[in-house]
Amino acid sequence: MTMTDIMPPGLALKKVDERIMTLNVGPQHPGSGHMRIVVQIDGDYIVACDPDPGYVHRGEEKMAEYRNYITNVPHLERPVIHDSCNVLYPYVLGAEEILGIEVPERAKYVRVICSELNRCIYTMYWLAIYGIFLGHSTMFMWPAGDRELLIDLMEKVSGARVTHAHFIPGGVRNDLPANFEDVCLRQVNYFEKRIKEYAAVFYDNPILISRTQDTGVLSRENAIRYGTTGSVLRASGVDYDLRVKAPYDVYDELDVHTNVMKEGDSYARSKVPWLDMMESCNIIRQALQKMPKSGSVRTKLKPNPKTKGPATVYKRVESGRGSLGCYIVSDGKTEPYRVKMSVPSFRNLLAMPNLLIGEKLGNMPSVYWSLNYWPVEADR
Amino acid sequence: MSSDSEKPAAEAKPEEKTTPPKPAPKPAAKAEEKPVELPAFEKGISDKLIEKFGDKIEVDFVKEDRVGIKASKESVHDVAQFIRDDLHYDHAESVTGVDFPADNEIEVVYHLGSYTESSLARQVLTLSTRAPRESTPIPGQDSTKLPSLRDIFYSVEFGEREVFEMLGVYFDGHPDNRRLLLPEDWADLPPLRKDFAIKGR
Numbered sequence: 001m002t003m004t005d006i007m008p009p010g011l012a013l014k015k016v017d018e019r020i021m022t023l024n025v026g027p028q029h030p031g032s033g034h035m036r037i038v039v040q041i042d043g044d045y046i047v048a049c050d051p052d053p054g055y056v057h058r059g060e061e062k063m064a065e066y067r068n069y070i071t072n073v074p075h076l077e078r079p080v081i082h083d084s085c086n087v088l089y090p091y092v093l094g095a096e097e098i099l100g101i102e103v104p105e106r107a108k109y110v111r112v113i114c115s116e117l118n119r120c121i122y123t124m125y126w127l128a129i130y131g132i133f134l135g136h137s138t139m140f141m142w143p144a145g146d147r148e149l150l151i152d153l154m155e156k157v158s159g160a161r162v163t164h165a166h167f168i169p170g171g172v173r174n175d176l177p178a179n180f181e182d183v184c185l186r187q188v189n190y191f192e193k194r195i196k197e198y199a200a201v202f203y204d205n206p207i208l209i210s211r212t213q214d215t216g217v218l219s220r221e222n223a224i225r226y227g228t229t230g231s232v233l234r235a236s237g238v239d240y241d242l243r244v245k246a247p248y249d250v251y252d253e254l255d256v257h258t259n260v261m262k263e264g265d266s267y268a269r270s271k272v273p274w275l276d277m278m279e280s281c282n283i284i285r286q287a288l289q290k291m292p293k294s295g296s297v298r299t300k301l302k303p304n305p306k307t308k309g310p311a312t313v314y315k316r317v318e319s320g321r322g323s324l325g326c327y328i329v330s331d332g333k334t335e336p337y338r339v340k341m342s343v344p345s346f347r348n349l350l351a352m353p354n355l356l357i358g359e360k361l362g363n364m365p366s367v368y369w370s371l372n373y374w375p376v377e378a379d380r
Numbered sequence: 381m382s383s384d385s386e387k388p389a390a391e392a393k394p395e396e397k398t399t400p401p402k403p404a405p406k407p408a409a410k411a412e413e414k415p416v417e418l419p420a421f422e423k424g425i426s427d428k429l430i431e432k433f434g435d436k437i438e439v440d441f442v443k444e445d446r447v448g449i450k451a452s453k454e455s456v457h458d459v460a461q462f463i464r465d466d467l468h469y470d471h472a473e474s475v476t477g478v479d480f481p482a483d484n485e486i487e488v489v490y491h492l493g494s495y496t497e498s499s500l501a502r503q504v505l506t507l508s509t510r511a512p513r514e515s516t517p518i519p520g521q522d523s524t525k526l527p528s529l530r531d532i533f534y535s536v537e538f539g540e541r542e543v544f545e546m547l548g549v550y551f552d553g554h555p556d557n558r559r560l561l562l563p564e565d566w567a568d569l570p571p572l573r574k575d576f577a578i579k580g581r
Contacts, residue, residue: 054561062571066578224495227471227535238495245501246445314446314491314504316473325491325504327476342474342491350538379561 020047025364027055034375037352037368041361049356051349057379064339068304069095072336074165079343079377081162083122085114086319087377088167090326091339093248093315095169098330100308101299107171108249109291113184114157114166115317116280116287120191121150121162122320123273126372130270131202133365134211139202146194149187156180169305171298181288192281195274203271212266216355216367219264226351229344230322231276231372235261235268242318254286266363269370273320304334321345321372345378422447425467425505432462440508448506456509457527460490464532468497469505472529475539477547479573485510486547486573488526490536511549519548519570520557528554546572 019042026036034056040048060079064072076091077084089111096103124147131139151161156177158164166173202208218228223236233240241258243251259275261268309332316325322344329338348371355367425447426439436455440448451459463469469492476489489508494500514522528551529536540551541560548570550557562571569576 052560054559054563057561059571062576062578224470225534227473227533229473233495240495240501312448312506314506316504323473325473327474327489327491329478338476338478340474340476342476346538347473347535350535 044360046356049353053378056376060380068334082125083118083320084163085118089317090315092167094313094326094328097313098307099305101170103171104296106292106295107297109287110172112287116284117150119280119320120277121147130369133369149191170301175297188281188284212366215266215363217265228348228351231272232348235272236264237262266366266370343377345374419444445502451509460529460532469494472533472536475536477543481574484513486513517548520550525550527552530554
């Protein structure tokens with residue numbers, strides 16, 4: 001193996017082909033996020049594609065080895081600040097098992113509500129970007145504005161608009177504010193009414209349909225083979241949602257419906273998260289109804305909690321982008337020995353080169369962003 | 381039966397590597413544990429693997445929804461093949477490298493799941509294997525090598541690339557061993573090794 005073998009694509013010297021052109025999309029391009037996609041095009045068609053992530057790698061996993069189970073909370077949520085509750089969720093579940101603490105019942109419901117609110121906040125942001133990727137600026141303005149409804153709710157709960165650091169081992173940081181149930185119900189009902197209007201302007205729009213239908217088709221077999229997850233998997237006809245298949249916290253007491261589409265194209269992949277948002281509204285309403293009206297939301301821990309001894313745990317939750325796992329190895333010390341986050345964006349990335357080959361270059365944004373890919377999360 | 385079920389169940393639950401080296405006493409201990417409260421479905425999975433591979437593999441833990449298998453680097457490819465073809469696990473969720481300088485080894489852990497087999501939807505199978513570790517690594521050219529599982533589980537492709545750059549474990553048979561996340565001018569130790577220290581910590 002020589003040095004050029006481990007060089008990233010584009011830096012290695014290559015013979016110039018007169019017909020094939022190599023194009024670097026990113027890492028500063030607005031159509032790529034913080035990553036680079038090296039595409040080779042023949043005329044208008046992509047013949048090879050090589051994603052090159054890593055521009056926002058922050059070493060979250062290494063940092064986690066130097067902090068104890070509580071001080072890990074604020075930095076492990078950074079990969080997706082819009083979905084911070086869900087990103088932190090598997091770590092918190094794992095830390096609770098390692099530290100051997102029970103969570104109060106009310107805290108579990110508060111977690112479900114925050115987690116679903118975060119899912120909507122994330123998906124609205126993603127949808128706004130998808131709209132502007134496709135040149136649909138109304139679809140940028142509407143979700144970006146409507147997500148403020150839910151951000152205000154989360155601000156009431158945690159004090160921060162994003163990066164809530166609200167889930168901690170042992171429960172949640174604060175109880176819900178007074179009168180939260182009424183405000184939440186009102187906001188969520190209005191939110192649901194509002195996102196239903198997106199059908200007329202976006203999902204039933206013939207221009208959008210012509211740009212996304214039958215582009216980047218991912219078959220059911222390949223969706224499973226590539227190990228994709230979340231909306232990408234469900235848009236290819238696989239009925240798999242961890243909230244139903246392997247419920248955590250109190251999801252087994254709630255009625256959760258899984259949205260599945262069969263087509264596997266960009267259109268289906270963009271529609272499934274939108275349907276999931278309506279399902280989230282249903283879950284929030286159920287959780288508000290079933291939640292114990294009073295009680296503790298937090299099992300107090302010492303500042304530097306002791307573990308029960310060497311252990312390994314692997315916990316996973318359904319985040320806004322798919323199954324998010326956290327593997328924690330503990331050697332009995334107060335800091336974790338190793339924390340690995342198995343993030344959905346990283347898993348879905350594998351589908352990208354396979355989907356883009358054969359597509360027109362102009363279809364690249366619609367395929368790329370429909371994969372529900374968040375560059376910062378993939379890099380960690 | 382229920383009266384003496386307390387002790388072995390307590391022994392099985394905390395699991396982990398408290399008792400790793402037991403090649404011979406293992407089957408005997410298994411026979412005692414059988415009537416006890418080990419989750420039956422998960423026990424069935426580990427039994428199938430034991431039946432096929434015998435003492436080539438070692439059952440790390442059996443608990444609710446989780447089965448942990450340890451395999452040597454020689455047999456891990458065959459074990460993975462069996463897991464995919466006969467146990468119907470169809471994708472890898474993550475590939476993790478864990479550095480153990482005290483043992484002079486690096487562990488690579490595959491978390492495997494299944495979408496096609498509905499009875500396995502809750503399950504995660506943890507397949508781990510270990511590679512020798514060198515104190516002055518030359519990634520790709522030293523003895524820290526493992527067989528790649530990419531031809532069995534296509535979904536490990538980027539995960540194995542990440543383990544290669546972050547821990548220096550070279551995967552034989554992987555079609556693409558380039559760096560993924562690290563900068564191209566990275567010339568230090570693989571950063572997730574324990575002897576790579578963060579400044580000021």
